[in-house]
Amino acid sequence: xxxxxxxxxxxxxxxxxxxxxxxxxxxxxxxxxxxxxxxxxxxxxxxxxxxxxxxxxxxxxxxxxxxxxxxxxxxxxxxxxxxxxxxxxxxxxxxxxxxxxxxxxxxxxxxxxxxxxxxxxxxxxxxxxxxxxxxxxxxxxxxxxxxxxxxxxxxxxxxxxxxxxxxxxxxxxxxxxxxxx
Numbered sequence: 001x002x003x004x005x006x007x008x009x010x011x012x013x014x015x016x017x018x019x020x021x022x023x024x025x026x027x028x029x030x031x032x033x034x035x036x037x038x039x040x041x042x043x044x045x046x047x048x049x050x051x052x053x054x055x056x057x058x059x060x061x062x063x064x065x066x067x068x069x070x071x072x073x074x075x076x077x078x079x080x081x082x083x084x085x086x087x088x089x090x091x092x093x094x095x096x097x098x099x100x101x102x103x104x105x106x107x108x109x110x111x112x113x114x115x116x117x118x119x120x121x122x123x124x125x126x127x128x129x130x131x132x133x134x135x136x137x138x139x140x141x142x143x144x145x146x147x148x149x150x151x152x153x154x155x156x157x158x159x160x161x162x163x164x165x166x167x168x169x170x171x172x173x174x175x176x177x178x179x180x181x
Contacts, residue, residue: 079124086119100132118180129164136179142172
């Protein structure tokens with residue numbers, strides 16, 4: 001009789017494990033084949049896996065365009081272009097802590113809410129002459145003709161900008177707001 005050796009038992013265990021793994025793989029493939037293709041099915045309704053795969057949604061890609069900008073333009077005549085979502089149009093009566101903008105062409109103030117650590121928004125509001133800051137450090141860019149000017153907005157007080165700060169009192173268009181804590 002041959003003495004028992006540990007070395008001879010390892011190859012046998014491997015063969016058993018490989019056979020079990022192979023049987024499991026064949027079983028899994030058979031189950032997948034049975035679940036995804038029903039023999040004799042002529043339509044997609046009979047094959048639910050094909051139906052689901054054909055209706056999967058595409059990938060979402062952020063383009064930073066302001067949501068509902070067309071509706072806001074039609075209702076309030078304010079052009080909101082792009083932003084990171086941290087500066088949004090708000091009702092001025094909604095509370096303190098808003099950026100408030102005065103424009104000669106608007107009867108009421110235009111207000112923006114700022115959230116997060118920083119934000120930016122590109123827009124077009126003509127004839128802006130004053131902006132009240134909030135707790136954020138805010139800078140705005142304005143254009144007059146082909147010239148661009150930047151203004152730092154005072155925290156929690158009104159800052160004259162545009163025609164109010166221009167020696168020639170020219171109309172300035174607000175084109176960008178940038179805020180940070």
